[in-house]
Amino acid sequence: MKTKSRSIVSYLLPPMVLLFIILAGSVAFFSYRNLSSLLYSEYYNRLESTAAVLQAALPDTSDELRRYAPQVCTEFGKKQEIRLTFISPDGTVFADTHENPSAMENHATRVEIRQALNGEDAFSLRESPTLSIPMLYHGTPLRNSDGKIIAVLRSSIPARRIESLLGSAALSIALITAVLLLFSVLAMVLVSRKITVPLSRIAKYASSYGEFDFSQSVKAEGPREIVTTANALQKMARALTSRIGKVSSQKQELEAILTGMNEGVIVLDHNLVITELNPAAVKLINYSSEPIIGKSLIQVMRNTDIDNFALETLTAKAVRQSSFVIAVEGEQKHLQINAATIEAVLEGVYGRNEIQRLVLVLNDITHLKRLENIRKEFVANVSHELKTPITSIGGFVETLLDGAIEDKDTAQRFLHIIHNQVDRLGNIIEDLLTLSRLEQNEGGQGITFEQIELINPVQEAVSMCRRKASENSIEIRVDCETGLEIYGNSRLIGQAVFNLLNNAVKYCPEQSVVQVKGERDADGQVRLAVRDNGPGIPEADRSRIFERFYRVEKARSRDAGGTGLGLAIVKHIMITHGGSVELESGDSAGTSFLLRFPA
């Protein structure tokens, strides 16, 4: 993402420096030029005025001039820097300040001499062939009284002086320019830092916002534009913070709802790969290896029916509901699954993205299924239990009508049986009514509770069983502490104890012993145990004996006159009392039921 970019300074500096150089350069150039022409004209003036003075002072005849000239040259040359040369009109030199005239070449071709011979004053700047240095020359004609040119006076001065003056001037100009340039660059950098420093600070904040860190607020000083930008950024950060807060709180809310749900929720993508699921779903499918997200439905559930169901719903883009049976750790679970397709269009960084998701809501209906089964079984059982005595009564009545009534003995016997069966019917209906009353009054409304001695209902129940027990030579031993007080209904507790004793007496072989033991345990709870040393209850039946009409040995217990509701009534009586009944042990050493009353 990072492209190489240049800073503001590097944008500003080159044009500014260029501009400055052009400006300073032209100022320097023109001032240098003016200075140089000023200097030159100064020197020219000196030569000119010297020539003019000498012109007036020198003799105006050729012979006299030739006699005096060498003397003038030497005299003048001693005092002045100016070199004088006298040249005759034919170009030969006859006097010179520095050189021997006879050794000097003809000067007629020199520019200033030529022009002077034509009668004009003339200047020239050129290298001296005799001295090999640049010189300023001035030639002026010397005339006799007739105005005829008798010689040319040439005065000259070395240009070196001017050049050295000009050189030092140029140096100082350059120096000043350089110093100024340095200052201006420095000033420019300082000024641009005024912009770049707050800008880079803003950039730092902006990038920390990019990483969703809104803890710092933008503080920027400097130019107005930058402050405005900083404020805008700050505003944006605030807006983002509140938006993010809103979104994340919504997400948390949603997550809390999903987590709190009892139903399992699984979200699948178009490939049936799990993208999200809640803890309830994890518990339901019981998939051990982490992580579940990213795994496909078939891998996690391993159920082709559910997979096909999901696939169908997804292809049909529909909402469906169905029930499945899955095996979890060897146990069968009934699942009701609601599936719904959701389609959403995501506006993302990479353009519009249509996504299809499938939401599965899993409901564990194992418990409901079991209740349903119990209900079905109950209805079937009730009908069966009622039908048996009625069939029997019907049969005997028919036989009596067919003539058996004439035989007194038989009729007597039949009527006895019918009476027994009616009793049985009455018992069943009585028990059913008791049960339904108990169920309606679960929690104890409608039943009078009072503080009672446990021994009283127990004794009552024992005395009711006594006759039948002695018929079978079964001994009933009561070992109940006195002073065991419970809060309950004496009649109901008596019935519960009676039911338990009745069972024991019915199913125990002769010479058995039934023990009733009441005590208070360490927690202050009152417990009543009814133990016998009868045949016990087979392991497979133990979990179901409290169900209505459940019989361990179907035929035998009905012969023994049971309704199949006794233990169910005991259970409900104990529930009404806020206590519980449990089968303590039921192996071949005998059966033991334990009633617990709340403290």
Place this chain on the structure above:
Amino acid sequence: MKEIRKHYHEAIAEIDREVLKMGAHVEESVGKAMSALVNQDTSLAEQVLAGDEVINRFEQQIQDRLTVLIATEQPVAGELRHIITSLKVISQLERMGDHSVHIAKAAVKIAQEKFIKSLIDLPKMAEYGMKMVHEVLTAFSDRDKDKAISVAQLDDRIDELHNQVWRELLTYMMADVSTINQATTLLFVSRWLERFGDHATNISEWVVYDSTGEHIELNL
């Protein structure tokens, strides 16, 4: 690079899911065959017989897709190994499906007879077999060789149970000749379940090959 191979990886993930689905079918079919046998439920056995068609179709389809993938994508190294492994796994699964069918047929055969003994060890063997398919396919899709190796150890339990059933049925046959017909059928069921475990072990070996490139012997 990543984008270019995206199609390939998606195709592989999809085929992996198909393999898992085929495995789930096999798992269900052996479970159903076993409960058809135990509960003498011929209609459930018929379901298993009909379901074998589905398993066979899965094998063919996955095979074709893998072939096309080899032809068009020219996979190399680990990718090629996974494709080879997938091919081997589905042929093993197909054999396992056949064993379920055999068991279902046996269930039909003795559906009307009274069992000479209650079936306890055979369902246990089937349960271990189902667990093996289940776990080994998890290892396959997770490319988890350690899990594959640990799953193979379940096969020892199946073998033990097989030997036990064998001895037991032999004593029944020696004691009472009339039990031979049913006992041999049950013996075969036990044998098929034992083979079922062996195939699952073979899958474990291929899963190890998938992640290491080495062939190891787990079926000892």
